[in-house]
Amino acid sequence: MASAPRIGVFLLVVGVVAASPVRAQGVESAALSRALDLEGEGKCRDAIPFFRAALGTTSDPAGALYGLERCVSEAGSPDTLLTIIDSVLVRRPRDPVARTIQLRTLVNAHRDAAGRLAFEQWVTAVPGDAAPFREYARLLLDAGLTRTADTVLTFATQRLGSGRQVAAELAELKGALGMWEASATNWRQAMTYAPYLEASAVFVLGAAAGVARDTIRGVLAADPTDLPVRRILAGLEMRWSSAREAWNALKVVAPDDSVLDAWLEFAADAEERESWLVARDAYAGVLRHRRTAALLVRAATAALQGNEPASALAWSDSLATWRDTSQAATITLVRLRALGQLGRAAAADSLLEQRGSTLDPVTRGDAVRAVAWAWVRTGDVPRARATLARGGEESDERTTAWMALFEGDLKTARTGLRRLDEFSSEAVLALSVLSRTRGERSTGIGDAFLALARSDTVAAAAGFEMAAKDVADASPLLLAISARLFRATRDSARAETIWDGLIAAHPASPEAAEADLEWAKVLRQHGNGSAAIARLEHLILTYPQSALVPQARRELELAKGTIPP
Amino acid sequence: MAGYNSVRRVLAAVIACAAFAPVVGAQHLLVPMDDRQTNHLKAYGLIFNALRDGHKSEWFLNYRGGSFLLPDIAEMRRRAALDGISFEALDNGRVTALRAEIAANNMDAVALERAPKIAIYTPPKAPPWDDAVTLALQYAGIEYTAIWDDEVIAGDLTKYDWLHLHHEDFTGQLNKLYLGFRDAPWFIEQRDRGLDAARRLGYANIPALKKAVAEKMRQYIEQGGFLFAMCGATETLGLAIAAHQTDIAGSFADGTPLDDNADQRLDWNRAFAFQNVHLEQNAFVNSMSDIDGHQVNVAGRRQPLGQFSLFSFSAKFDPVASMLVQNHRQVIPDFYGVTTSFTRQTLKPGVVVLASEEGAPWVKYIHGDYGKGSWTFLGGHDPEDPQHNIGAAPTDLSLHPGSLGYRLILNNVLFPAAKKKPLKT
Numbered sequence: 003m004a005s006a007p008r009i010g011v012f013l014l015v016v017g018v019v020a021a022s023p024v025r026a027q028g029v030e031s032a033a034l035s036r037a038l039d040l041e042g043e044g045k046c047r048d049a050i051p052f053f054r055a056a057l058g059t060t061s062d063p064a065g066a067l068y069g070l071e072r073c074v075s076e077a078g079s080p081d082t083l084l085t086i087i088d089s090v091l092v093r094r095p096r097d098p099v100a101r102t103i104q105l106r107t108l109v110n111a112h113r114d115a116a117g118r119l120a121f122e123q124w125v126t127a128v129p130g131d132a133a134p135f136r137e138y139a140r141l142l143l144d145a146g147l148t149r150t151a152d153t154v155l156t157f158a159t160q161r162l163g164s165g166r167q168v169a170a171e172l173a174e175l176k177g178a179l180g181m182w183e184a185s186a187t188n189w190r191q192a193m194t195y196a197p198y199l200e201a202s203a204v205f206v207l208g209a210a211a212g213v214a215r216d217t218i219r220g221v222l223a224a225d226p227t228d229l230p231v232r233r234i235l236a237g238l239e240m241r242w243s244s245a246r247e248a249w250n251a252l253k254v255v256a257p258d259d260s261v262l263d264a265w266l267e268f269a270a271d272a273e274e275r276e277s278w279l280v281a282r283d284a285y286a287g288v289l290r291h292r293r294t295a296a297l298l299v300r301a302a303t304a305a306l307q308g309n310e311p312a313s314a315l316a317w318s319d320s321l322a323t324w325r326d327t328s329q330a331a332t333i334t335l336v337r338l339r340a341l342g343q344l345g346r347a348a349a350a351d352s353l354l355e356q357r358g359s360t361l362d363p364v365t366r367g368d369a370v371r372a373v374a375w376a377w378v379r380t381g382d383v384p385r386a387r388a389t390l391a392r393g394g395e396e397s398d399e400r401t402t403a404w405m406a407l408f409e410g411d412l413k414t415a416r417t418g419l420r421r422l423d424e425f426s427s428e429a430v431l432a433l434s435v436l437s438r439t440r441g442e443r444s445t446g447i448g449d450a451f452l453a454l455a456r457s458d459t460v461a462a463a464a465g466f467e468m469a470a471k472d473v474a475d476a477s478p479l480l481l482a483i484s485a486r487l488f489r490a491t492r493d494s495a496r497a498e499t500i501w502d503g504l505i506a507a508h509p510a511s512p513e514a515a516e517a518d519l520e521w522a523k524v525l526r527q528h529g530n531g532s533a534a535i536a537r538l539e540h541l542i543l544t545y546p547q548s549a550l551v552p553q554a555r556r557e558l559e560l561a562k563g564t565i566p567p
Numbered sequence: 568m569a570g571y572n573s574v575r576r577v578l579a580a581v582i583a584c585a586a587f588a589p590v591v592g593a594q595h596l597l598v599p600m601d602d603r604q605t606n607h608l609k610a611y612g613l614i615f616n617a618l619r620d621g622h623k624s625e626w627f628l629n630y631r632g633g634s635f636l637l638p639d640i641a642e643m644r645r646r647a648a649l650d651g652i653s654f655e656a657l658d659n660g661r662v663t664a665l666r667a668e669i670a671a672n673n674m675d676a677v678a679l680e681r682a683p684k685i686a687i688y689t690p691p692k693a694p695p696w697d698d699a700v701t702l703a704l705q706y707a708g709i710e711y712t713a714i715w716d717d718e719v720i721a722g723d724l725t726k727y728d729w730l731h732l733h734h735e736d737f738t739g740q741l742n743k744l745y746l747g748f749r750d751a752p753w754f755i756e757q758r759d760r761g762l763d764a765a766r767r768l769g770y771a772n773i774p775a776l777k778k779a780v781a782e783k784m785r786q787y788i789e790q791g792g793f794l795f796a797m798c799g800a801t802e803t804l805g806l807a808i809a810a811h812q813t814d815i816a817g818s819f820a821d822g823t824p825l826d827d828n829a830d831q832r833l834d835w836n837r838a839f840a841f842q843n844v845h846l847e848q849n850a851f852v853n854s855m856s857d858i859d860g861h862q863v864n865v866a867g868r869r870q871p872l873g874q875f876s877l878f879s880f881s882a883k884f885d886p887v888a889s890m891l892v893q894n895h896r897q898v899i900p901d902f903y904g905v906t907t908s909f910t911r912q913t914l915k916p917g918v919v920v921l922a923s924e925e926g927a928p929w930v931k932y933i934h935g936d937y938g939k940g941s942w943t944f945l946g947g948h949d950p951e952d953p954q955h956n957i958g959a960a961p962t963d964l965s966l967h968p969g970s971l972g973y974r975l976i977l978n979n980v981l982f983p984a985a986k987k988k989p990l991k992t
Contacts, residue, residue, distance in 0.1 A: 114867040146954065149853055149864055181751050211960075542649050555651055559965050564706050566696045566961040 033059070037069055046073035054086065063090060064099045071103045080111045095127045102137045109141045114150075121154070125161070132158065132167035139171040148178050166191055170199050177206035182214040186221035190231055197230035204237035215242055222251075229255050229264060236268065245277035253287055262288050269300075278308030295321060295329045302336045309457075311343035331365045338369050342376030345456075350376040351389065358393075370395045379456050383408050400424065407432055408455065410448030412441055428454065431483065439476040446472050447480070463487035467500060478504055478511035485517065494524050515541050515548040519557065526561050534561045593639045593656030597665075598647070600632035601895050606968040609650040610635065611977040612707030617643060618984055619682035619710070626890065626981065627665075628882040629674040633893025633978075636662070636676075650708075651968070675882035677890065683728035683793070683983040685711040688719070688735060688800075690760060696961030698733040699797060699949045703976045706964040716764045719780045724787040728983045732800035734905050734948060736855075737781045737807035739774030740820045742799055742905055743853050774816035781807035785837065789938030794839075795979040799905030801944040802858045805841045809833040817850035839942045840933055841913045859946070860929025861907035872901040872953055875924045875931040890982040891934055891943060891975070892921050899971045901931065903955060904948035909933060922975075932975065943979055947972075 037052035050073050056066040067090065074083040087104045094100060101124045108117035117138075124134040135158035142151035155172050159165040165172050165188070173188030189203040207218055215238075222235040232255050239247035252268055255261050269284035285301035302317035318337040321329065334357045341350035350373045358366055370393030377386035383405055390396045390405075403418025416436040419429060435447060450465030466484035470477040485500040501517035508514055518541035525534035538558040542551055559565040598610050614624050614635050622643075625636040637643050639656060647654050657665070669676055687701055691713070695701035704711050711731075714723060724730060736742045741758060748754040761773040770776040785808050788794050796804060806815060813832040818824045825848060826832055835842040847854040853864035862868035877897045880888040901907070901924065908929035914920075915935075921943075922932035934943045948955045950972020951962045964973065 147869070150867075179748060179751065180753070181748070184750065539649055543645065546648060551651075555649075556965060558649070559706075562708075564708060565963050565965050566694075 031056075034065055034069070037066070041069060041073060046076045049073050057086070057090065063094070063097070067099050067103055071107070075107075080107045083107055098133050098137075101127075101134065105138055106141055109138075109145055130162070132162055135162070135168050136171050139168065139175065143171070143174055143178060148175060151175050152179075167195075169194075170196055170202070173203065174206055177209065180214075182207065182210045183217045183221060186218045189234060190221065193228065193230040193234070200230055200233050200237065203234045204241065207234070207238055208241045227255055229261055233264060240271075240275075245272045245275055245280040248272075249280050249284055253284075257287075257291050262292055269304075273300075273304060276307075278304045279310060282308060282310070282313065295333075299329050299332050299336065302333075302340070306336060306339055306343065309343070311340040315340035315344065331361050334361065335365060335368055335372065338372040338376070342372055342379060345376075345380050347373070347376035347380045347382070347385070354393075366393070367395055367398075369393075371398060371401055374401060375455075378405075378408065378452070381452060381456055383452070404432075404455075407436075408448050408452040410443050410445040412436055412439065412444055412447065435476055435479060435483070438479045439473050441473055441475070444469060444473050447476075450480075459487050459491050460493075463491065463493075463496075478508035478513040481508075482513040482516055485520065489520070489524065494528070497521075498524065509544070512548075515545040515550050515554075518545075519550050519554055522554070522557055522561070526557070531561050594659050595657045595662050596637045596639050596643055596647070597655045597657050598635040598637060599653060599655060600634045600893065602632075603653055604632070604895070604969065605653045606651045607632075607895065608703060608707050608964060608968055608970060608973055608977060610652050611974075611981060612709050613637070613643070613646055613650065613652055614679065614981060615682050615707070615709045615984075616646065618679055624679040626677045626679055626893075626985065627669060627674060628677060628886060628889045628893060629672070629879075630665070630669055632895035633890075635679075673879075673882055675886055675889070677886055677985045679981065679984040681984055682710075683980070684726065685709070685729045685731070685980065686714045686718075686724065686727035687711050687731045687733075688715065689713050689733070690757075691715055694961075699962075699973070700731045700733060700795070700976055702949075702962060702964060703973050704980065707977060709980060716768060716776060716780055719783045720768050722783070724783060724792065725790075727792070729793045729795065729980065730784065730787060732784075732794070732796040732804060734798040735777075735800050735803070736905075737777045737800065737803040738810070738820075738855060739772065739777040739807075739816050740855075741773070743817075743850065743855070745819055745850075772816075772821040774814075774821045777803075778807050778811065782811065785839075785937075788839070788940040788942055791939035793940060793979075793983045794942040795945075795976075796942070797904065797945045797976075798948045799855070801840075801909070801946065802855055802906040805838045805858070806833075806844070806846070806855060809835050809838045809841075809844070811837065815846055817848075819850055835915070838915070839937050840909070840915055840918050840935060840944060842915045844913050855906075856913075858909055858913045859906040860910045860927065861903060861946075863903045863907055864905070872903060872907075873924045873927065874898050874900050875922045877922045877932075878920065886985070887941070887982060888919055888921060888934060890985065891932075891978050893978050894971055894974050895969070896971050899950070899975075900953065902947040902950050902953040902972065904946060906946055908946045909944065945975060945979075950975075 033052045033056040037049040037056060040046075040049035040052065050070065053066045053069040053073065057063050057070070060066060070083060070086060074080070084104065084107055087100050087107070090097060090100045091104070101120070104120050105117060105124070108120055121134055121138045128134065135154060139151045139154045139158070142148075142154060151171070152175055155165065155168055155175060158168045162168070169188045169191035173185045173192055176182070176185035176188060186207060189207065192199055192203070210218055218238065219235065222231055222238075232252050235251040236248040239251050249268065249272070252265065265284050265288050269281045269288070272281035272284060282301050282304035285297055285304060289297055289301060298317055298321050302314045302321070305311070305314035305317060314336060318333050318340060321333045334353070338350050338353055341347070341353065354369055354373045358369060361369055370389060373393075374386040374389045374395070377383070377389055387396070387405060390398065390401060395401065399418055400422055403415050403422065406418060407415035415432070419433055419436065422429065432451060446465060446469030450462050450469050453461035453465050463484045466480045466487065470480035470484065473480060481500050481504045485497040485504070488494075488497040488500065498521060501521040504511075504517045505514050518537050522534040522537035522541070525537060535558060538554045538561065541548070541554045542558070545551065560567065598604070598613065600607060600610060604610060614637070617624055617637055622638055622640070627634045627636060644654070666676065668674070685704070687698070687704075689698060689701060693713075695705040701711070712727070734742070739761070741754070741761070744754055761776070765771070765773050765776040768776060770779060781804055784794065784804065810829070810833055812834065813829050814821070814823060814826045815829050815833075816825060825846070829846050829848070830844070833844065835844075841858055845857045847856055854862050854868070861870045861872075875898070877892040877894055877899070878888075880892065882889045899922070908924070908931050910929050912928070914930070914933065917935060919934045920930045920932070921934055923930035931947070932943075932945050935941065949962055951964070951967045951970055964970065967973065
């Protein structure tokens with residue numbers, strides 16, 4: 003009988019002991035939740051007591067400490083926060099969150115001596131730990147106190163035996179001091195334990211200029227070839243140079259799953275930047291190890307967008323026998339467009355005959371228009387019209403308007419293109435010409451645009467120059483377009499002759515100021531500064547109301563060397 | 568009726584002539600320097616080059632931000648149009664009215680007669696973007712000659728009216744950057760260049776060379792030259808001149824420790840602006856002395872940036888000080904430099920304070936006479952780059968055509984062109 007109460011007491015004790023943490027945890031989470039709710043409602047002052055309550059009951063005070071830091075800083079009383087932190091540190095002298103907040107508060111309050119003391123106490127509390135050095139150095143760097151950060155990191159190197167554990171902070175410091183080689187070396191080291199800092203490395207090193215960039219390249223490109231380091235180099239090349247150089251930096255890493263994922267991410271980034279051929283090459287790199295129809299289509303599409311229809315066709319041809327039929331329609335369309343760009347209109351026509359019936363109506367319409375454009379690129383507009391008619395797409399407003407333009411029917415083209423929501427550079431150019439003239443027909447303008455559609459820039463440039471003689475009301479604009487195209491083909495001499503004639507014959511036209519500006523830019527590029535200055539001065543003095551004057555003034559400063567290049 | 572109509576016609580003709588007179592028959596161009604001006608900095612270049620070409624100009628102190636008057640010549644209009652400088656055509660009648668307004672107020676018209684010959688003390692091959700004055704002169708289109716130790720030691724300073732110094736350390740300690748930048752290529756190049764110059768010119772080390780250069784500059788001012796200095800040159804020039812018989816360079820610079828009693832041995836009678844200065848003797852503390860109030864490179868001493876206000880002077884009785892503070896705003900955001908400001912406790916009596924921060928123990932912009940010449944010191948490195956970290960991109964002044972801080976620099980360029988002899992306050 004005597005044992006029954008004892009068992010009862012024992013069970014009660016066990017029950018209390020078992021329930022206590024649960025209840026405490028409940029109290030803690032309730033206080034923290036209440037504090038966070040109040041903070042969310044903008045009642046920071048009211049939240050402080052709840053954060054403090056949560057701090058008193060929890061075994062992991064991080065959430066409550068951060069909340070207190072936010073709210074107490076907002077209330078503008080760092081001393082209150084420091085008192086709370088001191089009490090936490092009495093119980094938990096090694097707590098990294100409390101130590102960090104203490105340091106941050108002191109540094110932000112410019113209490114340098116107290117900050118230094120708090121740092122030294124933290125170092126003593128956690129001998130051999132890099133955290134105090136990292137946090138303090140980072141805070142000092144953020145505050146622009148590079149010299150003190152240098153002292154702290156030198157101290158860290160002595161205490162920890164090497165600078166390896168504070169490499170990221172050293173890297174940032176060296177970057178801030180312009181010591182680029184040392185910074186790049188430290189970033190290399192930091193990548194071994196903190197690869198997530200890649201973006202920081204690109205940000206810091208990206209500020210280097212001139213010859214320092216080659217030094218950084220040398221450090222990051224040295225063996226061994228690690229993915230995180232190469233990603234930094236690729237990020238820098240993307241910023242300094244080109245997507246092509248970035249891919250060159252990344253492609254040399256030995257492929258494994260994570261490397262292939264990095265290449266895919268890079269390819270998508272290159273697509274976004276419209277570096278289509280680099281994207282294609284990155285996809286091709288992945289395809290050598292991970293072959294899927296979707297990736298093949300993306301590679302072919304990127305090639306097509308990059309005006310490399312031959313490789314697009316090769317990619318899509320390799321898919322023609324692919325067993326995955328989910329991509330069949332897309333593949334057909336890519337092949338048709340590739341054939342069109344290659345000027346193989348007959349082959350495109352034939353492919354449409356073979357596969358047209360397997361396509362859904364929308365894709366089929368796209369396919370018919372692709373073949374029609376293929377005929378346009380061969381210069382055969384009647385065949386293009388016939389293809390549209392055969393495919394039931396002759397009423398397509400966009401294609402009809404463009405066909406009319408190619409045939410010199412300016413009236414129909416003007417009406418059709420104005421109705422479209424097309425913002426391609428070609429459409430903008432066509433509309434600018436059509437708006438400038440009241441003429442209804444011009445074979446010259448049609449031929450010039452058709453040459454552009456055939457990607458024959460030289461013929462187009464000559465065509466616009468010829469057309470300028472026939473279409474008087476749009477003459478200066480046509481000459482300006484012609485000069486622009488000649489310049490694009492690197493025939494600057496011809497462009498300069500046209501600009502010269504344009505300025506002389508149409509001095510009151512808006513294109514005259516543009517001609518001066520473009521001409522000056524070419525002259526400056528060719529090292530003829532004095533002639534460039536003369537052109538720019540002519541522009542500013544002759545067309546003081548032109549919207550191009552601010553741009554001309556800037557070019558003038560650059561030509562005279564009065565501002566940094 | 569016929570007579571009435573003819574009178575009306577004559578009146579109409581007179582009114583028409585009067586309406587067109589300012590445009591057609593203007594004799595002067597007013598270059599306003601208030602908020603109506605679209606490019607304040609280029610305006611200084613316009614005036615300087617007009618003087619260089621033999622034209623006369625006037626500086627209307629305290630009138631619309633310190634405006635200028637030029638003869639209405641086609642070439643002036645052309646230059647102004649090219650540089651985007653605003654101007655207003657005035658006939659003699661309007662100029663007479665304007666002069667009456669100037670005479671009746673705290674304003675004055677100062678004749679500008681001759682473009683001063685400008686020398687800038689800057690290392691050979693240094694790009695103009697490294698120094699606020701060369702940046703400003705380059706942008707404004709004002710000619711200058713770059714000189715360095717060889718020319719100064721050879722006595723070439725006498726060829727120039729105006730000398731500018733920027734962040735050169737005349738104590739020869741390379742701004743104590745040894746601590747943070749000892750391995751940086753640019754620092755090594757700077758040190759080697761200094762050592763080469765010292766050897767070539769017969770000095771044992773960089774501190775000895777710079778001390779000799781500082782002494783030549785002191786003599787130049789004493790004999791009537793104008794000196795404008797910014798940033799670290801202000802402080803270190805004073806220290807180098809005062810230390811003509813004292814070793815104030817750390818052993819890392821000249822191989823010998825500095826004099827234990829350096830503070831007491833400095834000869835402030837010879838210095839321009841400062842006295843009773845306490846030297847920072849620790850080689851690893853990035854500060855030269857207690858002249859600078861902000862101590863930007865010393866953790867624990869660094870003071871935050873505020874803003875400084877320009878003082879107003881009597882244009883008629885104190886034209887020099889007035890010229891130096893012409894601006895279209897009176898309050899200017901502060902900017903750091905190796906030397907950012909000058910503590911009041913180290914200023915000599917008689918130093919004219921041109922600008923200071925209200926309530927702060929330092930001033931920003933000071934001026935004084937020395938012998939037959941005068942000096943002006945402006946603290947800070949680059950008015951449009953307040954933090955100015957080493958390696959930062961150079962300032963593009965076409966983005967700051969109305970810069971208040973740069974206007975102070977350019978005031979200094981034009982003031983030696985003034986005909987009037989400075990009057991004592």
